[in-house]
């Protein structure tokens with residue numbers, strides 16, 4: 001008997017965690033952090049019903065925190081087996097987990113400082129830098145497309161999912177006696193035509209499919225249209241001598257933006273721009289894009305052949321130190337700052353916003369999802385004044401919202417990804433989406449492809 005358990009991302013978009021068991025082996029796919037919801041901390045401390053020391057292996061689809069964020073808890077709990085992932089994912093995971101441990105340390109310190117005034121118990125971080133180190137030592141790098149044995153009777157094959165650097169869909173091939181079963185985990189499915197990365201591909205064959213449904217209910221604006229909007233904003237800002245501030249996630253979005261601006265220059269649509277990537281984490285991740293050319297799509301490879309790097313052009317600088325960042329304050333004229341955090345909840349972008357939001361010549365470009373309650377969301381909603389560093393800052397800048405830069409496929413993209421399953425009709429489970437999008441995608445899978453999909457809840461186990 002083969003079983004598949006759902007221990008996260010079941011009716012929500014975070015906390016991905018699945019467990020595949022056979023009489024001979026137990027393999028976990030992703031061990032992600034719950035984020036955003038009120039019960040996140042409680043959910044992060046709720047463990048799947050597996051004795052970690054007896055788990056044979058972990059397979060990691062990609063390095064986003066909601067997929068890799070709880071790996072250090074496995075090592076903390078006695079797991080010593082291999083964590084299989086692509087080489088690029090291993091490198092990005094190191095950056096993400098170190099950052100996560102640091103944020104937890106700072107948050108706990110702040111929280112406990114407040115608590116000590118009363119006499120309440122102190123909060124413990126989920127894990128620390130030492131736990132991260134232990135988890136990173138277990139990362140085992142595998143190539144795309146090659147089937148590798150991960151546990152007794154189970155092989156894994158990683159294929160492009162086009163989502164972020166190193167991201168993959170994973171096909172687990174399970175052999176039990178004379179039975180063979182192919183379980184396909186979509187991971188997060190990206191958008192076809194996105195910069196640098198190859199397009200998502202669907203692993204075949206499949207008997208069981210675990211498909212993400214983040215945007216199962218809608219399509220994004222077309223990428224071309226969004227690119228044109230960005231170009232127009234940059235041209236206007238240049239003509240009027242204003243600064244352009246772009247809050248962006250350090251992994252993926254920043255590099256996409258740099259790539260698009262580079263293409264505007266290479267295509268002769270824009271001239272003499274100065275761009276500063278002002279985020280140490282984004283800078284480190286951009287270095288990884290340089291190192292992992294094996295993930296490049298054809299256009300990115302073509303640029304290399306022409307001796308151009310996809311993430312570099314005259315006028316682009318990466319700042320590392322705080323001093324370098326501060327020096328941007330004194331710079332005159334029009335230039336672009338891309339900085340984290342993506343939702344304006346912290347990081348260096350806050351300093352730039354505090355200084356430049358009151359200036360009418362400033363443009364702020366919001367290029368990603370803004371969660372409820374974040375400063376980014378207030379800017380999108382047209383706030384006339386915002387609070388930054390305990391001060392009221394008037395918003396006289398022009399705020400633009402661009403809808404087409406997504407790292408996730410929209411509904412049509414997910415349907416396209418699932419189309420090859422029409423022939424063999426595997427059992428499909430929709431995860432990594434709230435119930436609205438899951439229902440919508442289930443209906444579309446039925447009406448367009450004639451496929452039946454299930455919507456597992458937390459803790460559900462299916463067997464076959």
Ligand SMILES: [Zn+2]
Pocket residue numbers: 062064067163188
């Ligand atoms: Zn992701």
